[in-house]
Amino acid sequence: MSEVKAAQYGYEVPTDYMEETAAGGGLAGHLRRNRLAYIGGALLLAVGIGIRIYQQMMSFSVGMDFYEPEFQTYWMPLLYGEVIVLGSIMVLGSIYMWMTREKDAASITPEVELKRYFTLLGVFTVLGVWAALIGALAVESDAAWHQVAIRDTDFTPTHIVIFYFSLPLLTAILIPTFIWAHTRIPAFMNRISVPFLGVVAGIFMIMPNYGFNEWGHTFFYAEELFAAPIHWGFVVLGWSLFFLGPLAVQLIQRMAQLISVVTTGRDCMIADR
Amino acid sequence: MANIALPAPRITDASGHYDLSILDNPRARSYYRRFDGILIIVLFSFLALGISIHYALTAGDWDYWIDWRDRRWWPLVTPLSLMMFIGGFVYPIWKAFRLPVIATAVTTLLCLVSWVSRYFNFGQFTDFPLSFTFPSTYIGLGVIFDSVLIMTRSLLISAIVGPFLFGALIWPLNWPLFAASKVPVEYSGTLVSVADLMGYQYIRTTTPEYLRIIEESTLRTFGGSVTPLTAVFSAFVAVIGYSLFLLLGAALYNFAGRYARRII
Amino acid sequence: MNTAKSRSPARYLGNALVLGVLVLLALPMEAVAHGERAQLASMRMRTLHWFDIEVSPVRVNVGDTIVITGKFIPSEFWPEQLPSVTDTAFLNVGAPGPKFIRVHSEVNGVPMIRSTAFEPGKLYEFKSVVRARVPGRYHIHPLLNVKDAGTLVGKGSWVEVEPSPTGEPFTNEITTLTGETVDLENVGLKSVIGWHLVWILVGVAFLAYWLAKPELFIPRYMRVRNLGPEQANTMITRRDFLAGGIFFTISMVLILAGYLWAEHKYPVTIPLQTGKVGVPGRPVPSGPLVVEVENANYELAGRSLTMRMKLANEGDSPIEIREFVTANIRFINGPAAAAGVVENEELVAGDSLHSSVSTIAPGQHVDVVLRAEDSLWETQRMTGLIHDPDSRFAGLLVYRDAEGKRYYQEVGGSILPKFF
Numbered sequence: 001m002s003e004v005k006a007a008q009y010g011y012e013v014p015t016d017y018m019e020e021t022a023a024g025g026g027l028a029g030h031l032r033r034n035r036l037a038y039i040g041g042a043l044l045l046a047v048g049i050g051i052r053i054y055q056q057m058m059s060f061s062v063g064m065d066f067y068e069p070e071f072q073t074y075w076m077p078l079l080y081g082e083v084i085v086l087g088s089i090m091v092l093g094s095i096y097m098w099m100t101r102e103k104d105a106a107s108i109t110p111e112v113e114l115k116r117y118f119t120l121l122g123v124f125t126v127l128g129v130w131a132a133l134i135g136a137l138a139v140e141s142d143a144a145w146h147q148v149a150i151r152d153t154d155f156t157p158t159h160i161v162i163f164y165f166s167l168p169l170l171t172a173i174l175i176p177t178f179i180w181a182h183t184r185i186p187a188f189m190n191r192i193s194v195p196f197l198g199v200v201a202g203i204f205m206i207m208p209n210y211g212f213n214e215w216g217h218t219f220f221y222a223e224e225l226f227a228a229p230i231h232w233g234f235v236v237l238g239w240s241l242f243f244l245g246p247l248a249v250q251l252i253q254r255m256a257q258l259i260s261v262v263t264t265g266r267d268c269m270i271a272d273r
Numbered sequence: 274m275a276n277i278a279l280p281a282p283r284i285t286d287a288s289g290h291y292d293l294s295i296l297d298n299p300r301a302r303s304y305y306r307r308f309d310g311i312l313i314i315v316l317f318s319f320l321a322l323g324i325s326i327h328y329a330l331t332a333g334d335w336d337y338w339i340d341w342r343d344r345r346w347w348p349l350v351t352p353l354s355l356m357m358f359i360g361g362f363v364y365p366i367w368k369a370f371r372l373p374v375i376a377t378a379v380t381t382l383l384c385l386v387s388w389v390s391r392y393f394n395f396g397q398f399t400d401f402p403l404s405f406t407f408p409s410t411y412i413g414l415g416v417i418f419d420s421v422l423i424m425t426r427s428l429l430i431s432a433i434v435g436p437f438l439f440g441a442l443i444w445p446l447n448w449p450l451f452a453a454s455k456v457p458v459e460y461s462g463t464l465v466s467v468a469d470l471m472g473y474q475y476i477r478t479t480t481p482e483y484l485r486i487i488e489e490s491t492l493r494t495f496g497g498s499v500t501p502l503t504a505v506f507s508a509f510v511a512v513i514g515y516s517l518f519l520l521l522g523a524a525l526y527n528f529a530g531r532y533a534r535r536i537i
Numbered sequence: 538m539n540t541a542k543s544r545s546p547a548r549y550l551g552n553a554l555v556l557g558v559l560v561l562l563a564l565p566m567e568a569v570a571h572g573e574r575a576q577l578a579s580m581r582m583r584t585l586h587w588f589d590i591e592v593s594p595v596r597v598n599v600g601d602t603i604v605i606t607g608k609f610i611p612s613e614f615w616p617e618q619l620p621s622v623t624d625t626a627f628l629n630v631g632a633p634g635p636k637f638i639r640v641h642s643e644v645n646g647v648p649m650i651r652s653t654a655f656e657p658g659k660l661y662e663f664k665s666v667v668r669a670r671v672p673g674r675y676h677i678h679p680l681l682n683v684k685d686a687g688t689l690v691g692k693g694s695w696v697e698v699e700p701s702p703t704g705e706p707f708t709n710e711i712t713t714l715t716g717e718t719v720d721l722e723n724v725g726l727k728s729v730i731g732w733h734l735v736w737i738l739v740g741v742a743f744l745a746y747w748l749a750k751p752e753l754f755i756p757r758y759m760r761v762r763n764l765g766p767e768q769a770n771t772m773i774t775r776r777d778f779l780a781g782g783i784f785f786t787i788s789m790v791l792i793l794a795g796y797l798w799a800e801h802k803y804p805v806t807i808p809l810q811t812g813k814v815g816v817p818g819r820p821v822p823s824g825p826l827v828v829e830v831e832n833a834n835y836e837l838a839g840r841s842l843t844m845r846m847k848l849a850n851e852g853d854s855p856i857e858i859r860e861f862v863t864a865n866i867r868f869i870n871g872p873a874a875a876a877g878v879v880e881n882e883e884l885v886a887g888d889s890l891h892s893s894v895s896t897i898a899p900g901q902h903v904d905v906v907l908r909a910e911d912s913l914w915e916t917q918r919m920t921g922l923i924h925d926p927d928s929r930f931a932g933l934l935v936y937r938d939a940e941g942k943r944y945y946q947e948v949g950g951s952i953l954p955k956f957f
Binding site for chain 2: 625626627629630631632633634635636637638639640641648650651652667670671680682684687688709711712713714715717719721722723724725726728729730732733736737739740741743744747748752753754755756757758759760761762763769770772773777778780781782784785787788789791792793795796798799800802803805806807808809810811812813
Binding site: 033034037052055056059110114118121122124125127128129131132134135136137139140141143144145146147148149150151186187188191192193194195198223224225226227231232234235237238239241242243244245246248249250252253254255256257258259260261262263264266267268269270271272 | 277278279282284287288289290291292293295298300301304305307308311312314315316317319321322323325327329331332333334337350358361362364365366369385386387389390391393394395397399476478479480484486521525526529530531533534
């Protein structure tokens, strides 16, 4: 195969490069190459649908009053579980990613580097599935809830689903991913991608904003207008996604070169004189 | 194996040019396609999350209930909210790829997530009928906006014409969806519209009548032309909102689109 | 082969999901009360005094009506820092979503479709009529939304809604002033869905045009870079320009067509209606009793509120202290049954009001120690009283004369806690 290409392109094409080739062609190859995205996505989809069914069934039945014993039985353990699981993923994941960091950037071959870019994109795809689920199922469920139910404590059912699980899950996975990328991918090593940091920080800011929201609702804002100024802090999450454009370009700039090197053995970037 | 220099700190500082013959390499192309597929999924799913949060918290109430969609506030708040979010994305996607798809993508994704959400959250979860909580549509405005960008090929001209049409046409675009709920009814001796009546009948414990931010009587309506006046003002507001966020997107791309030596 | 298949992880996952759903279904699904107990005790005591609340009937089928009646008096001890009921308020129903539709509501005979305002120290008699829509067991309350002060909840009652015996789905038909009869459950929904589908089609077609291009992100980025800012716009080809023009025209034409269609189909429309209505308050029937509260204590250990007050009977009939009502709790002097308790009534504490002097003779001036003592202080989280930054109380003192005529008036003042 490589000989053909060599004749066609006039240069030697490495044959052992491709994850693509290793995974094989067709649908099976596609699934194998993107197994992280498919398995992770399916897992989060199942978790998301499961917790949404739970919310559907348990909110109006046993979730309307924090001071009822049923609430303590059916909702608080879920909250504790969420905090423990997500906290562990974030802390242990971050520590693990840091402890196992790559010490020598020079030892990373372009093939490995490109593979890591696709791994990073795989994680983003999994989080994308989760993001779409939050957008479609979670965000407005909180609006629907508050506009019919009386706000009692910070632990309303929709909050236990959104603010203590759905949104922190993005942070819990993004922070270890951020560390992973900055310790494994040469373009990110020994420096920090500002757009990547912007996305992570913006999504993380939901938590402090949530604190402000609850503080404000107990102090000066008693109505349930969803578009009220007290809620505008949460918009930071939406706006932090403006960093996705520059982040995509950062990925593309490096991947364009890597793809060229990996497939042709030559860098497609020609320096200007 | 070629030695690849690390990318420049700023994405806009990248120097040199590409040997485009790589674009014809089938293996490289298969990588590109794979990347395209992934980026579309990632970008679109995060756009869906971003717009649903941004929109819910800046204009959500007006879109949840038909008895909020009046002719003075709804057509003003909604285009402003949408144009802000769209503005932040147009610059990088145009600058880097010359892809005029953001407005259509955002409005279409918002439409899809809104329908899922209204059905499951307002319908199945809290039992409101869809006739009371259906989403408005903005896709036509998104397509018009993007088409203006395509035809003018100018961020500046499209920043004036695109949002102007976006704000001005929002009412006629949605009128076929709303008109049925603006038919008059007499109830307990009071004149109400069908939408008001639904707002009264379908009990919203914590969303009282007075919470609605809608048109109230003023002494002067200038010949009753509230809708066209709002359309023009809305167009103006949309241009301002869009332009500011276009600049924000540009700033993020040109200045924050970089690698820093350290965090602080 | 078959065995291997049946043991696949997907199969296990499926089984686990089914099992999970079954476990959830088997759980008790009885709805609990609303979250009113989280509100500050002093706020619940000093905003609205709800009483005589009756919800009837409490067992209905879908489509049947339930009437909620009662009275409230806005407190004269309304917290200074809380936006007042004199600005804007709305009589509402506390229910977990529109399990009912409200077909009528009134205060002192004035229909309450719109918002209104109330005066402190006046009596308001309200009535809400709701029609059952979704089967289930619900705790429903009358409540008042007060602008910027939030929801102030009256006493709740459990009601049970059974499916309609004929199995008919719920409909909500009304006749408009243009003479058409529409079902509000789905009015206009068909054309809404139709127009949405049209626009989704346009949007998806537009996106497909661009995203189906053989070169997308990386190649386009490389080409844009090579062309430089001056030339990059040539990335938008003539074909793209043409397609943009077509999509622009299609959208414009569709918008115009939709607008004209709607104008033709619904020639008579009105703007949304809003505004406030006025409702006159009635005087509180306080009768001949003059009350002056001297001081009050809350005993934490004894779960009791003790009020010392000077009472003067200026009438010609002896007056008997009957009840103390605060935060929707009725503390009754004597057995509850004798106090006119309605079906399913909650928060009634019989034999919980102890008065040092039960009957005040005509012309008598007397110092009275009144003690409201019940575990409801604890279960309704009224003990939070001692943690409030503004420790004052208020409540309704209910008494009657020899003929059994009932009077009431508001009492209130500072409160000091007793910790031991």
